[in-house]
Amino acid sequence: MTPLRSLVVLFLASAAVTFAAAPSSRPNIVLVMADDMGWGQTSYIGHPVLKTPNLDAMAKAGLRFDRFYAGAPNCSPTRATVMTGRSNDRTGVENHGYALRRQEKTLPRALRDAGYVTGHFGKWHLNGFRGPGAPVLGTDDHNPGEFGFDDWLSVTNFFDRDPLMSRKGKFEAFKGDSSEIIVDEALKFITRNRDSGKPIFAMIWYGSPHAPFAAAPGDKKTFGELERLSQDHYGELVAMDRSIGTLRQGLRKLGIADNTLVWFNSDNGGLPEVKPSSVGELRGFKNSVYEGGLRVPGIIEWPAMIKTPRITRYPAGTVDIFPTIADILGLPASAMLKPIDGMSIKPLFTADLKERAKPLAFRHTGRAALVDNRYKIVTLSLAAEKFEVYDLEADPKETTDISGTQPEVARKLRDALLKWNESVKASYAGKDYPEGKVNANEPPSRDWTTAPEYQPYLAEWQKRPEYKPSAKGKKKAKK
8 A cells, every 4th residue: 555545544534533423522402491480480599488409500510591581471482482593473483372383494403404313302382282281193293293303202282290291193191290201201212312323402391380280299398388379389390390300310320411411491481470479579470571571590501511600691592592502513504594583602601701792682472672781672562662671780670761861772772673573574474484475384373172183082181180171161162
């Protein structure tokens, strides 16, 4: 063999080794989302009665966000932002129980194309169904598999203890707390695929602590001084926190915790009926575009990359999840549909950043808000164009509208919000899609108990406690 040929062979062999090693160097990714957990509901924030030792430990070991924002003030819209990196109204998910358009480019599809094995566990709520969570049908053309998940164990909406779920269309009944069930199932999925040669993407979407609340006696016993509703609500959070501990310990036992990115957040602000307050001293609750409706717990743990644990007040949100992962993995620009509302926060993993370059904007049922670092503009009616402006550094409770005293700040924010809103209008009309319009066969928002495809199961499922209120509602509607 000539010296030149030897060098060529050596180079090719080295390249082959590098290429083969690349997949294993990519992080596993686990996205975890609570359902209706408010910003104030962790002990690391200082909640007066709730203890969350596992979330506290995760926050202490990683990057804790004290200004993390859900993409919208309720569930389906925020889930759409996680899946796409785009504002919910761009994707057609205007409110809870709206379907994500199949024309959207999604995170699990992008990761599957990049060689990841993908799995979804828990609440889905992107197929257009309202009502308590029912098993997702295998024939549903908006099931998790249609959007890029290889495996899925899912229900349409919130779910509680002893849930009935769907494993890729096959119904399975489980016993126990729903949070612990889906973490156990996600760990089984991770274990099965650990040695596959492919990196793993698991999405764990809890049904807790969404109403109706149903906690195990042992999980609510420390809240005996509270009224019953709050006892069960906080008991659900105790179980959910315990499942976070199970997840973190499971990743360590599998030997993959170091290079696994775990991102935890809630899907919207907390609930007003829960006492003590679910949002700390913030203004508003779920379904509000004030801070209490949008700001949520947020933590990222990735030991291989985030080597200096810290707390940041850098504003970030669920719209940033897809762009950040795309940046980490070097995904092609074509993986995401433009325009993207989020941005990569990867630089934050290794450096302290103070100012966000791109505002966070929100649009939901005719209301809107835009957060530009220190300042926030809010409107309760885009049509009326009446705005409030708050200085979140000086006034985090949003008590004093400064639009009159700082007109230049108000003008700048108003112009930015209205310009962004025009862009969202174009997206909502389908201008971002290659067809230039929205496909006509997207399903409407509807209650699953009235949908023809669920009728064969309704009589049997009405015997289950979680579906009895829906069954009564259907009978009343018939009358």
